[in-house]
Amino acid sequence: MRDFLPADKARRERVLAVIRERYRAHGFDEIETPVMEEYARLHSGIGGDNEKLAYNVLKRGLDGAAITAAADSPADLTDLGLRYDLTVPLARFYASHRGELPSVFRSVQIAPVWRAERPQKGRYRQFMQCDIDIMGDASSRAEAELIVASLDTLDALGLEGASVRINDRRVLDWMLGHFGFSEAERPGVLITIDKLDKIRAEGVVAELRERGASEAAVDAFESFMRRPVTLEYSPFGERQVRKLLPDAVPDEIVAHLVGIGAAVSAARTTSTIVPGDIPLVFDPFLVRGMGYYTGTIFELAHPSVDYSLGGGGRYDGMIGRFLGGDVPAVGFSIGFERIVDLVKDAEDEASRSIVLVHDRDVAVAELLAIKASLVAEGLRVRLEVRTKNLKALLERASADGYSSFAIVSAGATSASLEIKPLT
Numbered sequence: 001m002r003d004f005l006p007a008d009k010a011r012r013e014r015v016l017a018v019i020r021e022r023y024r025a026h027g028f029d030e031i032e033t034p035v036m037e038e039y040a041r042l043h044s045g046i047g048g049d050n051e052k053l054a055y056n057v058l059k060r061g062l063d064g065a066a067i068t069a070a071a072d073s074p075a076d077l078t079d080l081g082l083r084y085d086l087t088v089p090l091a092r093f094y095a096s097h098r099g100e101l102p103s104v105f106r107s108v109q110i111a112p113v114w115r116a117e118r119p120q121k122g123r124y125r126q127f128m129q130c131d132i133d134i135m136g137d138a139s140s141r142a143e144a145e146l147i148v149a150s151l152d153t154l155d156a157l158g159l160e161g162a163s164v165r166i167n168d169r170r171v172l173d174w175m176l177g178h179f180g181f182s183e184a185e186r187p188g189v190l191i192t193i194d195k196l197d198k199i200r201a202e203g204v205v206a207e208l209r210e211r212g213a214s215e216a217a218v219d220a221f222e223s224f225m226r227r228p229v230t231l232e233y234s235p236f237g238e239r240q241v242r243k244l245l246p247d248a249v250p251d252e253i254v255a256h257l258v259g260i261g262a263a264v265s266a267a268r269t270t271s272t273i274v275p276g277d278i279p280l281v282f283d284p285f286l287v288r289g290m291g292y293y294t295g296t297i298f299e300l301a302h303p304s305v306d307y308s309l310g311g312g313g314r315y316d317g318m319i320g321r322f323l324g325g326d327v328p329a330v331g332f333s334i335g336f337e338r339i340v341d342l343v344k345d346a347e348d349e350a351s352r353s354i355v356l357v358h359d360r361d362v363a364v365a366e367l368l369a370i371k372a373s374l375v376a377e378g379l380r381v382r383l384e385v386r387t388k389n390l391k392a393l394l395e396r397a398s399a400d401g402y403s404s405f406a407i408v409s410a411g412a413t414s415a416s417l418e419i420k421p422l423t
Helices: 006-025 048-053 064-069 087-100 140-156 169-179 186-193 196-210 215-225 238-243 251-267 347-351 364-376 390-399
Strands: 036-038 056-058 078-082 105-114 126-135 163-168 280-282 296-301 310-314 329-334 353-358 380-385 404-408
Touching (some): 006 126, 087 126, 140 163, 140 251, 140 310, 163 169, 163 251, 169 215, 251 296, 296 329
Parallel strands (some): 353 380, 353 404
Antiparallel strands (some): 105 126, 310 329
């Protein structure tokens, strides 16, 4: 968990403002949910491994004897917990307010979440998530809307050239069945296949054999991975999808993926984007770890980094746990903590800021009158008492994002100030 100095906080807020504005432009409405949820909901099995990282809140009023008696049962000790993502709270929110929401609801959630991670670079125990979700739409339009809005947001942040790796959990399940893996061993097989980018096909095959996976199925998987594949360019579409899958893949799954590509391509045809360019890459072995995904899954990639900047997928079964009937739902989360480090500072922000360094004998009324005048002109203004070490004062102001300064003496006005650059 981190503190943020003023310059860092201002930078984060500028990025968040762009994200909020772009999501709103695409028709998403922002909601807010409590930082805590019921323990039973957070540990219902829909959060995957994140449930193990949840911060739980001790029940109020327990005495020493009660704590000792329930020491081996966390559910008896706690009744609430800090949210570890925004999807579980959203499912509860939708189930609670469905009657007050439109039949197809497009939500934005931008808020901190908490996980008991081991402290290490890039892993935080408190971090910001930026989620957009669509509930009530089972068609490929929902995925396309999420992808277009997310890519547009990155463009607005100056991170053009992003693409989305896309797959479908139904494709993965069908392929594993096609190779011959039993349903019981498929979760473990997926854990190994998820390492494909790191250990390559040879490493995956070796690990599957070490795990004791069905020998014939591993042989079939290995044979498929070694098949000859031509390197011709093929844009995202039916040909690309079928080319990367075994024969006889279900037509409805292919049609769903192709429909997403066609919609994204149409939406991305603007004056600044090459007509017909589809920023989608089909990856039949993209897994994503969350077990609640039921269909399309995707990850956001950018050529400037070798890690994903976000992702999401369809989770049609989650809300049904609260309502008793399935509701189609799909979401996309931008990795804010990763993106904020890539965004360049806006120069115009600093150009409209000034530090007024005043002598101690300047009347407060004069200072505030000058400040009010500059603020009315649209400037960001800070008052600082002049010190012996003026250089250190100005260096700090520059580090905080200010671009200019002026010395204020008794009797000065905003019109008489001599404004100088800080750098």
